[in-house]
Structures are given as structure tokens and as C-alpha cells.
Amino acid sequence: xxxxxxxxxxxxxxxxxxxxxxxxxxxxxxxxxxxxxxxxxxxxxxxxxxxxxxxxxxxxxxxxxxxxxxxxxxxxxxxxxxxxxxxxxxxxxxxxxxxxxxxxxxxxxxxxxxxxxxxxxxxxxxxxxxxxxxxxxxxxxxxxxxxxxxxxxxxxxxxxxxxxxxxxxxxxxxxxxxxxxxxxxxxxxxxxxxxxxxxxxxxxxxxxxxxxxxxxxxxxxxxxxxxxxxxxxxxxxxxxxxxxxxxxxxxxxxxxxxxxxxxxxxxxxxxxxxxxxxxxxxxxxxxxxxxxxxxxxxxxxxxxxxxxxxxxxxxxxxxxxxxxxxxxxxxxxxxxxxxxxxxxxxxxxxxxxxxxxxx
Numbered sequence: 001x002x003x004x005x006x007x008x009x010x011x012x013x014x015x016x017x018x019x020x021x022x023x024x025x026x027x028x029x030x031x032x033x034x035x036x037x038x039x040x041x042x043x044x045x046x047x048x049x050x051x052x053x054x055x056x057x058x059x060x061x062x063x064x065x066x067x068x069x070x071x072x073x074x075x076x077x078x079x080x081x082x083x084x085x086x087x088x089x090x091x092x093x094x095x096x097x098x099x100x101x102x103x104x105x106x107x108x109x110x111x112x113x114x115x116x117x118x119x120x121x122x123x124x125x126x127x128x129x130x131x132x133x134x135x136x137x138x139x140x141x142x143x144x145x146x147x148x149x150x151x152x153x154x155x156x157x158x159x160x161x162x163x164x165x166x167x168x169x170x171x172x173x174x175x176x177x178x179x180x181x182x183x184x185x186x187x188x189x190x191x192x193x194x195x196x197x198x199x200x201x202x203x204x205x206x207x208x209x210x211x212x213x214x215x216x217x218x219x220x221x222x223x224x225x226x227x228x229x230x231x232x233x234x235x236x237x238x239x240x241x242x243x244x245x246x247x248x249x250x251x252x253x254x255x256x257x258x259x260x261x262x263x264x265x266x267x268x269x270x271x272x273x274x275x276x277x278x279x280x281x282x283x284x285x286x287x288x289x290x291x292x293x294x295x296x297x298x299x300x301x302x303x304x305x306x307x308x309x310x311x312x313x314x315x316x317x318x319x320x321x322x323x324x325x326x327x328x329x330x331x332x333x334x335x336x337x338x339x340x341x342x343x344x345x346x347x348x349x350x351x352x353x354x355x356x357x358x359x
Contacts, residue, residue, distance in 0.1 A: 007055040013339040017319055024081055027070035028090035029344050030060040034097030036345020041104050043353050053101055067140045068120045070094050084136045084144050088125050092156035099163035147202045151188040162229055174230045181226050181235055194246045213254030214264045214280030217287035220246040224290055240294045247291045259328050260310040275325040275333055281311050282351035322348055
């Protein structure tokens with residue numbers, strides 16, 4: 001039961017700070033808020049952020065699916081909304097948020113939620129081999145008409161398991177993470193242009209794919225952190241070599257040398273979009289810093305500082321948060337909200353937290 005003084009979380013907020021109460025409320029959105037608020041509370045030692053995490057967790061409970069896991073979203077009129085291609089990713093972000101929240105509230109009830117969500121993912125989202133995840137389930141987690149295999153599900157489930165592993169260093173979790181690192185590199189990375197392959201059919205036929213600099217940069221540093229977390233020396237070497245190759249191509253193909261910043265979708269070195277999104281900007285900085293640490297080459301540090309300055313000047317809104325998109329010259333795209341279904345406390349919080357943690 002929510003109290004009258006409890007924090008309020010809206011599903012969308014405009015650039016003018018006007019809440020849109022009619023937008024869809026998603027489990028992924030709330031999972032990311034739980035993560036970001038919990039991380040701020042833990043990292044900054046500021047308990048005021050816990051109230052936001054508490055509220056998001058309370059609201060997430062309303063999206064609990066009686067068949068297991070959490071619904072994709074609920075509309076303003078209380079009708080459920082489903083997305084078969086992406087609902088697995090929502091399960092990953094719920095676990096991601098719960099695992100981070102357990103650092104600031106390790107009550108038996110919270111630890112039970114973490115364990116239940118992890119067990120649900122491992123027991124219900126894999127194929128019969130028990131190794132690969134499948135997308136395409138209906139709301140009762142039965143197979144749909146078109147089952148697929150996605151980079152997003154495998155990558156973000158691995159991320160969530162890493163957060164659980166920080167506190168629960170079992171051999172089982174270590175092995176699961178190791179398997180996922182190897183699997184993702186083997187199946188979801190194009191070895192010709194060192195980019196992420198986003199979705200396959202169930203029998204591993206590649207579906208239409210875009211080369212996203214944002215995912216390439218994000219993957220390049222997260223996969224290195226994953227290998228280091230489980231202490232696998234061979235995978236550390238493999239992921240570091242891969243990270244350098246991927247970031248070099250991000251610089252070559254996605255950097256806007258005229259106006260600064262990085263495009264996301266590219267075809268070779270030709271951008272497929274006119275605007276620049278918030279999240280690739282953050283991930284590029286983290287990818288560059290990671291490669292600087294690997295190589296010691298000052299070029300990457302200088303590029304990271306240049307990009308960080310660009311973010312501060314062009315993306316950070318005076319009213320808080322980052323603009324969702326800016327045009328080539330760095331002006332915010334009119335009409336895009338500051339906060340919405342796909343944009344809450346994830347990329348931005350992780351960006352600042354990573355930079356604050358660097359020596």
C-alpha cells in the first residue's frame with residue numbers, strides 16, 4: 001500500500017518537465033530506475049535516492065506476471081501490453097535492478113525476489129539445450145509463432161548475472177557468465193567488421209541487421225569487465241583484443257569529425273541517421289576509456305575527454321537529465337521527451353558511476 005508521501009514516478013516527462021501520465025509503464029523502465037537510484041544511493045552514500053528505488057520497486061510489483069517474471073508494460077487504462085521480441089530484455093533489467101537494490105536493502109524479501117527472478121530467467125527463457133536464450137514467448141511464456149535469438153537478451157542477461165555475482169560468487173554463476181561471454185563473442189559478433197549482430201532466427205539465420213556504434217562501444221567495455229569479474233585470464237586477453245578492434249572501428253565509422261559526437265546506425269563510415277542519440281554518446285566514452293586502460297595509448301583518453309566535453313555541452317539539460325536526441329550541430333530535437341519508456345536511469349547513471357570510479 002503506497003503512502004501519500006511516497007515518491008511519484010511518471011512514465012514519461014517532456015523537455016518542459018510536463019508529465020505524460022498516459023504513456024505506457026514498463027517493467028524495463030522501472031528496473032532501470034531501481035538500478036540507477038540504488039546505484040546512486042550506494043555509490044554516493046546518499047540515502048535520499050533510496051526513496052526513488054523503493055517507489056519503483058513498489059510499482060514494479062504491480063507488473064508481476066502470475067505465470068512468472070514480469071509483464072512487458074501496462075497501458076494507462078490498465079490493459080497489459082506485450083512485446084515478444086523484447087520482453088526477455090525486460091526480465092534481464094528487472095534482475096539488474098533487483099541485484100543493485102539488494103546492496104542497499106538486503107532483507108530476506110528482497111533477496112528472495114532476486115533469487116526468484118534469476119531462477120525464472122534460467123529455467124524459462126532458454127532453449128532445450130539449456131545454453132542459448134530464445135525470444136518470442138507469449139504472455140504466459142509459451143512459444144510464439146516466430147522464435148528468435150537476440151543479442152539484447154544474451155548480453156543484458158549476462159550483465160544482470162554479473163551484478164548478482166558481485167555478491168554471490170558461486171561456481172554456477174561464474175560458469176554461466178563464462179559460457180555467455182564465449183557464446184556472445186562466437187555467435188553475436190561479426191568477425192569481419194567487429195560489430196554486434198542483433199537477431200537471428202531460431203536456427204541461427206541472421207535477420208536484417210544494422211551496425212550500431214552504440215552497441216559496439218557498450219559491448220566492448222562491458223565484456224572486458226565481465227571477463228575480469230570472473231577472473232578468467234584467457235578471456236581477459238580475448239576480450240581486450242576484441243575491444244580495441246571494435247573501438248577503432250567505432251572511431252573510424254561513427255565519429256562526426258565536423259560537429260563532434262558519434263552517430264549510432266552506420267553503413268561503413270556513412271551514418272544512416274541525421275540525429276545523435278543520448279546512449280551511444282555515453283557508451284563511446286566508456287569504450288574509449290577501457291581501451292586507453294588496455295593500451296596506454298593517450299589517443300583514446302584524449303578522444304574520451306573530447307567526447308565527455310561534448311556530452312556536457314550538448315546533451316545535459318539545464319532542467320536535469322540528458323536530451324534524448326540532438327541534431328548534427330548539437331541542438332536538441334524538438335518534441336523528444338527527456339524521460340520515456342526506453343530512457344530512464346541506466347546509461348547515464350552507469351556513465352557517471354564508471355567515470356567516478358576511475359583513479
